Amino acid sequence: xxxxxxxxxxxxxxxxxxxxxxxxxxxxxxxxxxxxxxxxxxxxxxxxxxxxxxxxxxxxxxxxxxxxxxxxxxxxxxxxxxxxxxxxxxxxxxxxxxxxxxxxxxxxxxxxxxxxxx
Amino acid sequence: xxxxxxxxxxxxxxxxxxxxxxxxxxxxxxxxxxxxxxxxxxxxxxxxxxxxxxxxxxxxxxxxxxxxxxxxxxxxxxxxxxxxxxxxxxxxxxxxxxxxxxxxxxxxxxxxxxx
Numbered sequence: 001x002x003x004x005x006x007x008x009x010x011x012x013x014x015x016x017x018x019x020x021x022x023x024x025x026x027x028x029x030x031x032x033x034x035x036x037x038x039x040x041x042x043x044x045x046x047x048x049x050x051x052x053x054x055x056x057x058x059x060x061x062x063x064x065x066x067x068x069x070x071x072x073x074x075x076x077x078x079x080x081x082x083x084x085x086x087x088x089x090x091x092x093x094x095x096x097x098x099x100x101x102x103x104x105x106x107x108x109x110x111x112x113x114x115x116x117x118x
Numbered sequence: 119x120x121x122x123x124x125x126x127x128x129x130x131x132x133x134x135x136x137x138x139x140x141x142x143x144x145x146x147x148x149x150x151x152x153x154x155x156x157x158x159x160x161x162x163x164x165x166x167x168x169x170x171x172x173x174x175x176x177x178x179x180x181x182x183x184x185x186x187x188x189x190x191x192x193x194x195x196x197x198x199x200x201x202x203x204x205x206x207x208x209x210x211x212x213x214x215x216x217x218x219x220x221x222x223x224x225x226x227x228x229x230x231x232x233x
Contacts, residue, residue: 095161
């Protein structure tokens, strides 16, 4: 259980174009989804948190107009990288969690999307 | 968020127990300790989490010291497929009082299981 998928797994695009990445929770309803970015040989950095039906909360330094997040349903969140530039090339990973009776929500991660901007 | 300290790397022989330490001396009373691992170019995989008591599941055991300042993840019989970066994370609710439980990843420990 608790499977999260991402699509596409790998994308190459030209500078200036926009790229959409989908994150789906396959066997549970995710009250919250998170988007992370990971540069080579570095750890995961949280970009934003989104609750279904609400606007995403972005971490400091992450441009909300550049990284558009939509969380329209309890099983789907999308991240759109607008006007992508080579420095946006990275490994983008989503995670999903659901409310539990305990004060802790385990996050289950997707397999990641490798974005390369030429 | 509780800041955690882990060794940069460790080696373990295949079939032996792998004991991965983590210091989290600043953890607060309501912060859980989570362990995830990440195999190269994949998303992190949840392993186990705990608050005060020791925990065990099909993947690993988590031993938390009584003062909660440190913990140890134990993989009882390491295999080559357990080679990964292991992250010890103190999870916490957002300081803004929101309903989101955030994880802050550090650099983790690269565990290499050798044949």
